[in-house]
Amino acid sequence: MSKKWIVGVDLGGTTTKLAFITTDGEIVHKWEIPTDNTNEGQKITVNIANAIDEKLVEHNQTKNNILGIGMGAPGPVNYEEGIVLNVVNLGWPDQYPLKDRLEAATSLPAAIENDANCAALGEMWIGAGDGAKDLVCVTLGTGVGGGVIVDGKVVQGINGAAGEIGHITAIPSGGAPCNCGKTGCLETVASATGIVRLARIELAKGRKGKLSEKLAENGSITAKDVFDAARNHDEVAQSVLDEISFHLGFVLANIANTLNPEKIVLGGGVSKAGDILLDPVISHFEKFAFSAVRDSTKLALATLGNDAGVLGAAWLIKNKVNQ
Known part of the structure; x- marks a missing residue:
């Protein structure tokens, strides 16, 4: 049996970075999709879910091999409830229940954190934080x-x-x-x-x-x-x-x-x-x-460059599993 994977997502105003990451912090595969913020950002979570499904097929994997999905989002985040308080450039209304929407779209357990906090967690886990x-x-x-x-x-x-x-x-x-x-x-x-x-x-x-x-x-x-x-x-x-x-x-x-x-x-x-x-x-x-x-x-x-965000997002799930 291969190692379980975590999906790490770094949500940006123009592009969304995604990666399959092992529990040891090794990036198996990473890719980007455009962030569609039209229509109050309603397609964002659906597009992420579809992108994950497509890549799982390419890698001959199923959702059974995925522990969960962690995401870094711009703006202040209520971590416990997975609510994004306010975001200027994604079209979402204030107090957006991102965790619930992401779980509904992907059928995976999700954790949401501010994107800069995710970058910090990534650097702590694998990068310059050492x-x-x-x-x-x-x-x-x-x-x-x-x-x-x-x-x-x-x-x-x-x-x-x-x-x-x-x-x-x-x-x-x-x-x-x-x-x-x-x-x-x-x-x-x-x-x-x-x-x-x-x-x-x-x-x-x-x-x-x-x-x-x-x-x-x-x-x-x-x-x-x-x-x-x-x-x-x-x-x-x-x-x-x-x-x-x-x-x-x-x-x-x-x-x-x-x-x-x-x-x-x-x-x-x-x-x-x-x-x-x-x-x-x-x-x-x-x-x-x-x-x-x-x-x-x-x-x-x-030291992680653009990978810090997806790695920190994956760490959120790794940390939950370890608790």
Whole structure:
């Protein structure tokens, strides 16, 4: 008899990642489907169920070999009840009973968690967390997400909204508006969108260099362009990098001063910049963390990339089975 599988799902606004994963955290097969958010997102769970059925046929497997389905969804989640509280871009009404809908569509036991929390669980289980039971994961992508794990358990908060690190206020007055309705959130400076915004502000001052050439050439710039230009000692890019790393280091030090985790893991697309981002963040972190924390909490880059979410989602089911 082959090992039992778990279905891990990472639900995004445009695509949904799916994977068959063993209880040891080995990915057997992974694939993506488009997320259909028309009609109040009613087709999302049905499409996922159909995609699983098709792949099981391809692999000559039946549902008897599946332990359950874990899913990471964007936005605050009530984990116990499997309810997504509110999601901006999926079309679902508030208080959406995702666990019930998913179980009805797939005939499998389901567990639902916030997507950044799933990424944190994935990194804890198989990735950069390296088995650390006290871990903070920060995902730097289009936005900034976060997951806090204490003693191997995700910190939920009273309303499922704990770990929203992207909405810590980094700029208390005169900050840029954030999609959450506040201003000056960390997300407005440390996300891919925020990095481009900061670079455009500097370039609008007429500052010249590799980054201004890139903008003139393409009519647009990306966060990757900013990091590439910083590697080539472009002054504008370097000043943007200084600002991002200051805010990240400052916020992460305060999180560490509060929680003293074993690891803080930086993931998401922006973290692919690597050491050019990590090194200055660490130096600011060390400035603002007090000694006991500075000596014990380590910063690391995530190692799982896009697989963190599906692996953490699978871990939800593995953990339920083990209880």
